[in-house]
Every structure is written in C-alpha cells, then in structure tokens.
Amino acid sequence: MIHQLSIRELRDAITRKEFSITEVVQGFIDRIDQQEGKIRAFLSVSLESALAQARALDQKLAQGEIQNGLLTGIPVAIKDNIVTEGVATTCASRILENYIPPYDATVVRRLKEHGVIVLGKANCDEFAMGSSTENSAYFTTQNPWDLERVPGGSSGGSAAAVAAWEVPGALGSDTGGSIRQPAAFCGVVGLKPTYGRVSRYGLVAFASSLDQIGPLANNVEDVALLLQAIVGADDRDSTSVERPGEDYLEDLGKDVQGFKIGVPSEWFSSGLDPQIEQAVQASIQKLEGLGCSIQEVHLPHSEYAISTYYIIAPAEASSNLARYDGVKYGYRHPNAANLEDLFRSARSQGFGEEVKRRIMIGTYALSSGYYDAYFLKASKARTLLKNDYLEAFKEVDFLVGPTTPSLPFKMGEKKTDPLEMYLMDAYTVTANLAGIPGLAMPCGFSQEGLPIGLQIQAPHFEEAKLLRLAHALETELAVQRPTLAVDR
Amino acid sequence: MAISTQEVEKIANLSHLRFTPEELQRFVDQFEKILEYCAQLEALSTDDVKPTYHALTDELETPLREDQVKPSLSTRQALANAPDSTDEYFCVPAVIE
Numbered sequence: 004m005i006h007q008l009s010i011r012e013l014r015d016a017i018t019r020k021e022f023s024i025t026e027v028v029q030g031f032i033d034r035i036d037q038q039e040g041k042i043r044a045f046l047s048v049s050l051e052s053a054l055a056q057a058r059a060l061d062q063k064l065a066q067g068e069i070q071n072g073l074l075t076g077i078p079v080a081i082k083d084n085i086v087t088e089g090v091a092t093t094c095a096s097r098i099l100e101n102y103i104p105p106y107d108a109t110v111v112r113r114l115k116e117h118g119v120i121v122l123g124k125a126n127c128d129e130f131a132m133g134s135s136t137e138n139s140a141y142f143t144t145q146n147p148w149d150l151e152r153v154p155g156g157s158s159g160g161s162a163a164a165v166a167a168w169e170v171p172g173a174l175g176s177d178t179g180g181s182i183r184q185p186a187a188f189c190g191v192v193g194l195k196p197t198y199g200r201v202s203r204y205g206l207v208a209f210a211s212s213l214d215q216i217g218p219l220a221n222n223v224e225d226v227a228l229l230l231q232a233i234v235g236a237d238d239r240d241s242t243s244v245e246r247p248g249e250d251y252l253e254d255l256g257k258d259v260q261g262f263k264i265g266v267p268s269e270w271f272s273s274g275l276d277p278q279i280e281q282a283v284q285a286s287i288q289k290l291e292g293l294g295c296s297i298q299e300v301h302l303p304h305s306e307y308a309i310s311t312y313y314i315i316a317p318a319e320a321s322s323n324l325a326r327y328d329g330v331k332y333g334y335r336h337p338n339a340a341n342l343e344d345l346f347r348s349a350r351s352q353g354f355g356e357e358v359k360r361r362i363m364i365g366t367y368a369l370s371s372g373y374y375d376a377y378f379l380k381a382s383k384a385r386t387l388l389k390n391d392y393l394e395a396f397k398e399v400d401f402l403v404g405p406t407t408p409s410l411p412f413k414m415g416e417k418k419t420d421p422l423e424m425y426l427m428d429a430y431t432v433t434a435n436l437a438g439i440p441g442l443a444m445p446c447g448f449s450q451e452g453l454p455i456g457l458q459i460q461a462p463h464f465e466e467a468k469l470l471r472l473a474h475a476l477e478t479e480l481a482v483q484r485p486t487l488a489v490d491r
Numbered sequence: 492m493a494i495s496t497q498e499v500e501k502i503a504n505l506s507h508l509r510f511t512p513e514e515l516q517r518f519v520d521q522f523e524k525i526l527e528y529c530a531q532l533e534a535l536s537t538d539d540v541k542p543t544y545h546a547l548t549d550e551l552e553t554p555l556r557e558d559q560v561k562p563s564l565s566t567r568q569a570l571a572n573a574p575d576s577t578d579e580y581f582c583v584p585a586v587i588e
Contacts, residue, residue, distance in 0.1 A: 105568040198546045212545050241554045244547075310529040321506065328507075330581050332572035341584050343507075351509040359508055363499070363518070364525060366506045380532050382542030387535070389543055422524055438546025463547065 005030025006168040010077050010225040013171060017076055024064070024076030028057040028120060031078045035122070035169045041489050044144050044154075044164035046083045047091055048123035053078060056120050074232055075118030080164045080173040083124040084131050085216065086205040087111055090121070094207050095139035096129045098333045098353025108205020109240070110174060110216050110233045117232045122170055126160030129355045130324065131181055131209045133157050134427045137418050138357045146188060147487050148453055152411040155185030158219065162189035165219050166454075167489055172220040172229050176206055178213045179312050180406075180431025183443035186219055187406035187456020190445040190484070192226045192473070193219040197463050198438035199244040201230075202237035210319035211242075213312075213435040223444065223474040227251040230466065246464055254471040260294035262472060265399030269305035270430055279405045282447035282455040287403055289479045290472075300399060302391040305433065307384050312432035313425055314368045314381035320358075321365030327353065360421060389437040396462045401472060405430055406443040406456035430458060440466050442473050445482050452485050494523050 005027055008016065016022045022030075032050050039045060060076050063069045081087060084094045086104035088111075093099045107115065114121075128138035136144045136159035144159045146152040147167040154163040158175025162185035165173050175182040177195035186193025194217045201216045208214065218229035231252060236245035266287060271280060291297050329335035329349025336352060339345035354362070368377035395402060408429055417424045434441035439460055446457035457476075461469040499519050503510055510518060566579055575582040 102572055105564055105571060238556065242545075242547075304535075307532060307535055310532050313525065314529055314532075325507075329574060330583055333574075335574035339584055342586050345584060346507045347509050350507050354508075359506075359510075360518070360521065362506050362508065363502050363522065367502050367522075367526075370502065370505060376533075377529070379542055380535075380537060381529075382544060383537035383540040384532055384535055385543040386540050387537070389546065421521055422528055425525075436543075436546065 006034040008171065009222055010074070010171045010220060010228050013077060014071070014074070018071050024060045025054065025057040027076055028053050028078050028122075031122060031170060038167050038169055038489050041150060042145050042147055042163050042167050042169065043142055044125055044160040044167065044169060045080065045123040046093060046095060046126050046141060046160070049090060049121060053120050053122050060118060069118070073117050073228060074114065076120060077118070077172065078120045078122045078170055079114065080123050080125040080161055080170045081111060081121055082127050082158050082161050082173070082175045084127060084176055084207040084209075085111060085174060086207065087121060087124065090124065092124065092207070094130045095127050095141060096354065096358070097140045098327050098349065100334060102332050104205075106205065109202035109237045111205065113233050119232070125158070125164055125173060125175075128157035128159070129358050130207065130320070131157040131176055131178055132320070132357050132361055134180070134184055134424050135412070135414075135417070136160060137414065138355060140355050143414055146411050147489050148190065149411065149451070149488050152413055152453070153188065155188030155411065157181040157185070158193070159185045161219050162186050162191055162193065165189070165191045165221060167487060172218060172225055174216055174229070174233070175219050176214055176216050177435065178209050179316060179435050180428045182217045182219060183406050183431050183441055183456070183458060184427065186443040187458075188411040188454065190448070190454025191219055191221055192223055192442065192444045193217065194226050194230060194442045194466070195434060195440060196230065196234070196466055197440045198435075199242050200440070200464065200466065201233050202235070202240040202243045204237055204239035208323040210316040211323060212319060213316060215435070223470055223477050224252070224255055226442075227255060227470045249467055251467050251470050254467055255474045257471055258294065259290070259472050259475045262295045262401065263399040264290055264295045264297050265300035265395055265402045266297060267300050267302045267305070267395070267402055267404055269302050270404035274408050275405060276409050278449045279407070279410065279455050283403075283405050283457050286446040286457050286476060286480060290403065290476060293475055293479055298399065300395045300402065302395060302433070304384065304387045304391050308388060308433045308436070309425055309429055311381045311384040311388060312428065312436060313364070314377050315385060315436070317361040317365030318368045318378050319365070321362045321369065324358070324362055329353070357421065385436050388433050392433070392437045392439060400461070401469065402460040404458055406458040410449055410451070410453045410455070434460050439463055440469055442469055444473055444477060446480060447482060448485055494519060494526060
C-alpha cells in the first residue's frame with residue numbers, strides 16, 4: 004500500500020519509476036478519503052491542486068526539466084498556524100476564519116522548492132495553545148490508536164495525520180512541547196530543533212522567544228529528510244542562524260559507541276505513569292547495549308519549569324496577539340459602535356477561552372506592579388533552568404527520559420482544569436526555555452495499545468548527533484506497531 | 492494569593508477583552524489557582540541571577556542588513572484580508588466627530 008511507505012521509500016520508488024508522483028499523491032488522497040471522517044486531522048485539504056501539481060511534476064520529470072530531488076513529489080501536511088499563500092490559515096481560531104495569506108512561510112517555500120506537495124492544513128489547538136487539540140475552535144482531532152482519546156497538542160492534527168498514514172510527513176510548531184507531546188501520543192517521531200535553526204517567518208507568533216517549527220514523520224530518517232529541507236538562515240527572521248554544510252542524513256546508521264547519556268532523576272519522579280517509566284528504562288538499557296554510557300544527572304530547578312513557562316509564554320502571547328484588532332485582517336463585528344468597541348468585540352468574540360486566559364495571565368504578569376514579581380522573576384528562573392542544562396551537558400552528550408508524564412488521555416478528561424493540562428508539559432517546556440533541540444520517538448506500546456514516547460534532548464545545534472542516536476535506538480528497539488484503531 | 496474581580500476586570504480592560512459576569516467569575520477562580528501555583532517561584536532565590544529573554548544570546552549578534560528596497564506585498568495584497576478598506580486604506584469607525 005502506497006500510504007504505508009516512508010518518505011525515503013516513496014522517493015526511491017519514484018526514482019525507480021515504480022510509481023508516478025500522481026500515483027503517490029492519489030494513494031494518500033484515497034487514504035484521506037477513507038480515514039479523515041474518523042480522525043479529523045485536517046482543517047482544510049487541497050486535493051485537486053495537489054493532483055494538478057503531481058501531474059505537472061511527473062511531466063517535468065519525464066521531459067527531463069527537473070531531477071528527482073530530496074523530496075520531489077512527497078505529500079505533507081502543514082500545521083494551520085504556518086502560512087500558505089492563497090490557502091486559508093486559521094490557527095484553528097474563529098478570529099482568522101477567513102484569512103487567506105498573501106505569502107508562504109519560509110519553511111513552506113523551502114519545501115515547495117524541494118518539490119513537496121502540500122495536501123492540507125492540520126488541525127491544532129487555537130494559536131497553538133493547548134495539549135490536546137480540544138482548544139481548536141472547529142473540532143477535536145481523534146487519536147488514531149484510540150478514537151476516544153486526544154492526539155495531544157498543539158500539533159495534534161499533524162501527528163494524527165502522520166500516524167494514520169494520511170501523509171508521510173508534516174510540519175508542526177513547538178513552543179512548550181507542541182511537536183513532541185503529540186508525537187508521543189500518536190506514536191510518531193517529532194523534532195523540535197534548536198531555537199534559530201529553522202526560520203519562523205510565516206509562523207503565526209505565539210511566544211517568539213520559544214516558538215520553533217519542526218518536522219513529524221513515522222521514522223527518524225524521514226524527520227532528518229524534512230529537517231534538511233527547511234533549515235538555514237533567513238533574511239526575514241533575524242533570530243535564524245546559518246550553520247553551513249550540516250548534513251542530517253550522512254551519520255544515520257553509524258554506531259553510537261561511547262555516547263554519554265544522562266538520565267535526569269527529576270524526570271522519573273512521582274506522577275510518571277509506571278508503563279511509561281518501564282518502557283523508557285528498557286530503552287535506556289538498550290542504549291547501554293549499543294555501547295553508550297549511562298549516568299544519572301540532575302536538573303535541580305525542574306520543579307520551577309511549569310511556573311516559569313506559564314508566565315513567560317503567556318506574557319509573550321499577550322503582546323503578540325495584540326495585533327488581532329479587527330482592522331487589518333480577521334473577524335470584525337458588523338455593528339461596532341466605535342473604534343474601541345471594534346477592538347473589544349473582535350477579540351472577545353474571535354478568541355476562544357484558553358487564548359483569552361493566556362492573554363489575561365500574560366497581561367497581568369507584565370502589568371505595572373506585577374512585572375517584577377512575575378515576568379522578571381520568571382525570566383531569572385529561566386536563566387537557572389538554562390544553566391541546569393549547561394551544567395548537565397558538561398558531563399553528558401544527551402539527556403534521555405519520557406516525553407510526557409501520562410499516556411494519551413480521554414477527550415474532556417482534563418479540559419475543565421487548565422492547570423492540570425499545563426502540568427502535562429513538565430518534561431518538554433525546559434527545552435524551549437533553554438533553546439535546545441528535543442526529539443520524541445515511540446519506544447513501545449502500553450497494555451491498552453497506546454503509544455509511549457521517549458524523549459532525547461541535546462545541546463544547542465547538535466541535531467545531527469541527536470538524529471544519529473535516535474536512529475540507532477529506533478533500529479535497536481524495532482517497535483512493532485499494533486494495528487491502528489481506524490484499521491481494525 | 493487572592494485576586495479580586497475588580498483586578499481581573501482591570502486586566503480584561505488592558506487586554507481589550509470583554510467577559511460576561513459568569514465568564515469573569517470562572518476566570519477569577521482559574522486565575523487564582525494558576526497564580527497560586529506560579530507563586531512557588533517566590534521561594535526561588537534569584538538575587539544575583541540575570542534574566543534570560545532569549546535562549547541563545549551568546550550565539551546571536553544583532554543582525555544588521557543593507558538598507559535596500561526589495562520586493563514586498565502590493566497595497567492590494569496587503570488590503571485583501573481587511574474586513575473594510577478603500578483603494579489604499581484600512582477603514583474603521585470614525586474617531587473624530
């Protein structure tokens with residue numbers, strides 16, 4: 004079945020002319036037709052234009068106008084907070100329901116230059132704020148392993164679409180775990196690159212000092228392929244960084260003998276699901292078997308991570324989301340009495356509850372009289388959290404642990420208590436605060452058949468080595484995928 | 492950490508948001524719970540700690556570029572998503588009587 008093939012396999016099949024690009028794209032469209040009613044991973048699909056692009060690429064290949072490149076003809080999903088020229092980009096919010104971007108995000112432009120075909124825009128939590136897609140203003144995406152459970156978030160649509168084989172790869176964004184947590188919940192591989200590694204131009208801003216775009220796919224090599232296509236400095240994002248000549252593919256398959264693995268004791272404290280703990284510990288033993296050395300390390304300020312993150316991220320969000328005023332784009336109430344009323348009605352009716360909550364918390368943390376106690380205090384705590392990593396990375400090359408404290412939860416289970424939902428991010432937010440890369444990958448399945456995600460974090464700009472380790476572990480674990488709920 | 496309804500109203504005002512009385516009450520309760528949790532930071536000694544606003548300050552210099560005109564969005568494109576516009580302007584309700 005075409006839809007079960009990896010990006011690498013699809014590329015090789017296209018090169019060997021086993022399939023045309025049109026056949027590949029049609030294979031995924033058939034899969035979407037068959038599964039999307041159950042998964043609901045997409046806010047919009049562009050199937051006809053995808054087929055037209057596929058036919059055009061086939062013709063160009065046949066006539067020798069282009070060579071088959073890294074990702075020529077590979078279909079992907081793009082999270083709906085990444086802008087796509089001429090294709091609605093809503094951020095899963097009512098306030099941008101009718102927004103048609105006049106330009107492509109740099110990552111989308113780069114993918115298209117590599118011949119990638121965008122099949123659709125993936126559902127997410129509104130403005131990427133949430134851990135379950137339940138904050139989408141439109142609908143909640145189902146977890147393909149258990150349709151009563153959430154796919155995680157905020158990039159839940161991207162992760163579910165990849166897990167259900169509706170696309171072989173996708174882009175998401177990660178501000179506090181929004182690629183890694185849904186990757187863990189859906190049993191796929193997801194990478195949050197180093198801050199600055201990938202241009203944020205065209206990523207609708209949530210928290211600018213934390214946001215980073217990254218790939219999701221069904222295996223480590225496919226994630227490396229997608230990363231290779233999107234990295235690099237961009238004139239339009241002054242925080243993007245050029246590291247020329249880096250190849251994320253050439254070290255895949257090499258041994259990992261002598262790599263030093265740190266296991267932070269703080270990540271295995273109370274609150275961690277025993278099945279996750281067991282699967283992650285078993286994986287750490289496998290790493291030891293591969294010749295890695297394992298040692299316990301400490302991240303002594305971990306307990307302050309959630310507080311720090313849930314002050315800094317909302318503070319930045321309250322500033323970034325000030326642009327939604329009903330004037331330049333987005334929802335406007337038809338009967339606004341005056342300009343002030345126009346702003347207020349657009350924002351009050353356009354934003355959902357969680358987005359309003361974060362704008363309020365952020366405004367409070369930045370407001371006169373509370374700035375020092377909240378925003379400044381959290382920014383100092385951020386320094387301590389970052390220093391924890393710098394100290395740990397003096398001793399070890401990587402940190403390995405769980406991605407999430409719990410298995411995918413049921414829809415509605417945590418929706419009423421925002422704080423309980425925030426605590427789901429305990430192992431992921433620190434990578435964003437410190438700007439380091441983090442990768443989530445499946446390391447097993449629970450007794451209920453739910454995926455378990457392992458996380459690897461590495462020092463700044465060590466993605467190539469990180470992917471090498473993840474690839475070695477993936478090969479060693481050879482996790483057997485049970486049959487998807489949607490295929491049973 | 493108690494927070495008053497008036498305080499939450501003030502923050503709503505600063506945020507250009509409006510809430511119904513029921514929404515506001517629910518909000519006060521959640522707000523209180525979240526702030527209570529975040530108050531754990533008070534226990535952390537940060538007297539000699541510099542704040543971090545950007546994770547990679549050491550890596551990044553302030554990037555400067557040549558001041559050159561480059562292609563950008565046309566006026567028509569920039570106005571295309573506006574709920575109300577004329578040939579060259581975004582339109583809003585009159586602000587001057």
